[in-house]
Amino acid sequence: MIALIGGIGPLAGLNLARIITEQVKVNRDQDHHPWILMNQPGLIPDRTEFLLGKVDINPGDEIARQILICERAGCTIAGIACNTAHAPLIFERIREVLKEEKSMIKLVNAIDEMVKYSEENLVQGEKIGILNTTGSYMNKLHSGPLRKAGFEIVDIGLEKQKKLIHEAIYHPDWGIKVQANPASDETLTRLQDAINFYRQNGAGAVVLACSEISLVINQIDCQGLNQIKPMNILARSLLESYLSEDQTL
């Protein structure tokens, strides 16, 4: 069974579960693959605030605890429906706790899978824009590994990153986390400005590098940019892991 750590935010978790469900074409309930979606956000500190040093508690501890609960419930594979939680400072802490607890669960890394996918599907050296949280931006969560894989990253700069992207996700009155379907005009205008910036600066692809962005991307004109969707890629990887495991049983 697959463990999906959701709740960060709840709609992003539901979205990952929906993608997994819809990727499997079956005609009876019984043929769907089994998963548990854990939505227990209360104890998980904000990932960006931790990465920016505004809170001291590493969200990785609580995420690991939730993965262990899923393992005890029968899960053998896990994925986390939050890009920012994949920052090494958090993700490595999760791995550490799982190791301490002698967990056997296979934790799939959405960033690794995204890089593999980009290598397989984009033109070598392609210019890429990234839509992520400021926590991810500062930590080079996506840009670092993509650069290492030979891609060129179009840097939007910290000011635009905060104003056009992070606020679109997090603004307490009109950000995606409070209003996704439809998104607020403010959110859509800002994200559109970010897309336009990337397009004008030669990007051929854009990474929807925060799970919330996927929830509203259909409401924006992506101007022909190739969309890299880490959550869809994660969904596919989780299913592949599940199916290959299923065959070895």
Next chain:
Amino acid sequence: MIALIGGIGPLAGLNLARIITEQVKVNRDQDHHPWILMNQPGLIPDRTEFLLGKVDINPGDEIARQILICERAGCTIAGIACNTAHAPLIFERIREVLKEEKSMIKLVNAIDEMVKYSEENLVQGEKIGILNTTGSYMNKLHSGPLRKAGFEIVDIGLEKQKKLIHEAIYHPDWGIKVQANPASDETLTRLQDAINFYRQNGAGAVVLACSEISLVINQIDCQGLNQIKPMNILARSLLESYLSEDQTL
């Protein structure tokens, strides 16, 4: 924490979780209420086939096992995102197993909550149409308790029940369980015929009495019929239970 038993079908489970998430207005992830969505449909026999005597294994045993897993994971309240699973033959079996296992979890009954809601919100003696599976229809799952509460049920008859409603949900090529968004033309035409039948026969309200129906109802003209949505009502009841429990801690 709330346990949501999904998977029967998977999209209906996701829908219940989404309703719960959207009913809570908060502006940070951490303020959302905790739940686990269990999607493990492989071992749960089809509820209608059991009720019609086509399979011998009571789905209640496996549903109870999944509720117990959620309880061990920390859940204190449970709901099942499947109307048909509330048929007494299945639901009472679930209660039995939970009792045998000394479970302390509070299992909310979606049918009881639906009747309560109807008593509070509909005109006394109102004529009601029902969109449910043939398993629920034959067992009078919704019509029985609603009649007992003083409402008049517009009976569509077994033939139309099978052709217009059950097939719209279950048809292996074009039913809602294989295609919900958008639903197939065939599904929409048949459900529209059912709605028209209820309207013409004086119904003032219609119960969306199979979780799958809620997924497509916006694609149909309900002709002003008051919509009774057991899954929305269940979501509200689960949240109320959760909040009242929270206050007593």
